[in-house]
Amino acid sequence: MPEQTSNSSAVNQAATDSKDAKNEDVDKEPIEYNPRWTGYFYIILASLVNFCSVSNVPGGTRASIWYMSIAFGALSFAVSSLIMIQNWSQPYQDFLPNVTKLRDGYLEGYILLALVVWWIVGVAYITRPGGIAYVASNIWYSAWLSLIACVYTLNKWSESKDILSIEEITSISPTLKFWWLLFVAACIVFGSCMDIIIRYNQPWSDFQNASFGLALGLVSMVISFVIILIHYNFLSSCHCEEGGWTELFTSFFLIFVWILGLSILTQEGGLAATMSGNQCVRHPGNIVPFELNCTIAVNGLVVTCSEIQELIPGSNLFVACWCCMLSSVAVAFKWKAAQALKFAQAEAERQQQKEQEEQQFGSDYGDVDADNDDEIDED
Known part of the structure; x- marks a missing residue:
């Protein structure tokens, strides 16, 4: 009997432990x-x-x-x-x-x-x-x-x-994402040119283009920011609306401006001609003497730094300028696509309204005929 009691208690304890383990799994x-x-x-x-x-x-x-x-x-x-x-x-x-x-x-x-x-x-x-x-x-x-x-x-x-x-x-509109892209790219152009002017302030011809890039980035940044505010209805008092002719003409203006900007900034020897630039300098200034004895590969040829006309620092300008240009073009194309969609929707609404008017006219004409038939029957 004691043996059976101990066995049953062991079985009960095992069942209790198993039940607790299951409850823990459920609660986990x-x-x-x-x-x-x-x-x-x-x-x-x-x-x-x-x-x-x-x-x-x-x-x-x-x-x-x-x-x-x-x-x-x-x-x-x-x-x-x-x-x-x-x-x-x-x-x-x-x-x-x-x-x-x-x-x-x-x-x-x-x-x-x-x-x-x-x-x-x-x-x-x-x-x-x-x-x-x-x-x-x-x-x-x-x-x-x-x-x-x-x-x-x-x-x-x-x-x-x-x-x-x-x-x-x-x-909000088909063109808004490209206005945002233009704004960000213009900020990069503005910041890069500002940094070049501050840190590389030397009377060399190429750095005169930095002022042009600075002005170009500032104008694009301001214009794109104003258009973005118009899309969010922050400038409702200026009588401008998204998708209007002002947006199209603005994109045309920016396309023209950035074609001019690319032709100047990305030309051979320009500030945005390449991403990496060249780190050699003809006018050494206060540079460390051992850095003068250097060479660089230019178009597959190894030349000394003294033969390079001027220092062109690597920068984000090449990519940012092209982003500004392509964003302006994308705005014009998206504006045209949005106008075509609006025209198609307006045409569909006019067609639907015309069909409803014809159905209404037909039902009214049927009611008049029914009234006339009733009058004839009464006579």
């Missing part, structure tokens, strides 16, 4: 993986390429620039890697908090916003005229891709929280 929340893991993967990849590329550049006399440039890729790589490690290790650990659930998920948004601001500063610093980005192309591309990846991931988070997304901001 299901694992929710971060749906924006692709965006973080892009950030990790671009940041790692940027970090490695900058690391391979000798510091030398530019140690401060080197340390600043390497910090941007290192920080974004560390932050995004930590988020991904927590995301994929959830089945095996519970000591790392889920960033998607902290403060109802808004902490993740703050982190992504900080990364976007971080890389805006990083791109401005790394790809400024004559910056470290023009030592190796990987640095330039990875810096821009890191910023784009951060913006992409922040946009995905914003969509998941029903906050304004890029699509919602730019979908």
